[in-house]
Amino acid sequence: MGAAHAETVVRFGFAAPLTGPQSHYGEDMRNGLTLAIEEANAQGLTLDGDKARFVLVSKDDQADPRTAVQVAQQIVDEDVNGVLGHFNSGTTIPASRVYNDAGLPQIAMATSPEYTLQGYDTTFRMMTSDTQQGAAVGLFIVQDLGAKKVALIDDRTAYGQGLTDQVAKAVQKAGGSIVAREYTTDKANDFTAILTSIKSKGADAVFFGGLDAQSGPMRRQMRTLGLEVPLVSGEMTRSDTFLRLAGDAANGTYASLAGVPLETMAQGEKFAAAYEARFKSKPGVYAPYAYDGAWNMIAAMQEAGSSKPEKYLAKLAGLTRSGATSENIAYDDKGDLNEVAVTIYEVKNGQWEQVKTIVDSAQ
Incomplete structure (x- = not known):
């Protein structure tokens, strides 16, 4: 039985x-x-x-x-x-x-x-991997946002540093230049010194590789300092937590997401x-x-x-x-997904809205 x-x-x-x-x-x-x-x-x-x-x-x-x-x-x-x-x-x-x-x-x-x-x-x-995502984001910053001088910040995690490295390559390949490369940690919440230095370099856009717990306060501090250029980040910023932490300063922030909208x-x-x-x-x-x-x-x-x-x-x-x-x-033979999909979002009126989606094959 x-x-x-x-x-x-x-x-x-x-x-x-x-x-x-x-x-x-x-x-x-x-x-x-x-x-x-x-x-x-x-x-x-x-x-x-x-x-x-x-x-x-x-x-x-x-x-x-x-x-x-x-x-x-x-x-x-x-x-x-x-x-x-x-x-x-x-x-x-x-x-x-x-x-x-x-x-x-x-x-x-x-x-x-x-x-x-x-x-x-x-x-x-x-x-989708950061190699694929970073390539799409870097191209978007230069071609779609028209930013020629780009400042980079990463949180020194494997994710943040790795994604930012890929964005840097893509920005330069698209004809842009990196005017600053700054570092922080995934525990920090005061970015005033970093952002003040970036402002002095005349950057057209700032890319941050890291978490929403940092990008939210970072965006608020950009507003306070009068650094009125787009903040671009990865999928960890594409969250309701970012919207809450950034408050009214969230508008005009861009974030990439590996994948397509739900x-x-x-x-x-x-x-x-x-x-x-x-x-x-x-x-x-x-x-x-x-x-x-x-x-x-x-x-x-x-x-x-x-x-x-x-x-x-x-x-x-x-x-x-x-x-x-x-x-x-x-x-593929490494264990990466064959299909590459990356979506770019922008905060408008306090909400994330889709800007564009790129779907391609990694092969």
Whole structure:
């Protein structure tokens, strides 16, 4: 009688900042994963000869690289079948070595190019990389905003520095010049000295690689100093938190987002409806990509008929599927997404509005 109720428990490791100033990113990502896992459980999928029950093993890495490595080892020790995380590039990259050593496939939100350039066959992304995003942003700053002299600020995280490096290359390639390269931290909130120096250089635009917790106050301080040029940033600034922190100064800020707007995603409206029904709130930027990341891993297991990493890894690498974010989800030989999508937004009347979307192939 007992055999009729046998099940395979499939454990997905997950780590992200779940406390502190970046916890809203981690919660958004976790919600997307949770929605996918609950849907898979409702479908009654079979793996390794038994009904599969998917569970999420969640850990808080506090957006800290050292903590991330400790958490990664804890996840490995819990005998997981795959990893959906981490969120930040600075935590993902060191943690990925732990997972690779354990032979665990990992699909991360991290956008830094370094993540998939390590030569591991276990690393995959949920979003467009910073190499692709930075190229689009730099071109936009010079061509669309008409900025010839550009000042750069980054927070020295793997994400912030990596994205800013790519923007710098693209600005120069498009014929612009870098008149200042300044640095801060992801804990700072006073940027007066940096911005005063930038103002003296006559910059036409400022690009900031970092978090909304910094870009919000930065934008307010630009206004106070009379630095009336556009602030351009990455997807971590494309948030309601930025709007709240920047207040009336938010208008005229631009932010890039790896991907396309929710309403234009392949199944964006369907995903949004399911998310709101489950969590009683609207999905953030990262939830649909986390959702697709989870389903990518589940689909690879389905193709292999097994949750064992050594059996489904090749299926993940060769995966082709239509998901919430795109009809053409597939990976290149490094684990980057084949389809490149970047959207530029601007704050108008206190709200983020789409300016333009670029969709291309990385091939």
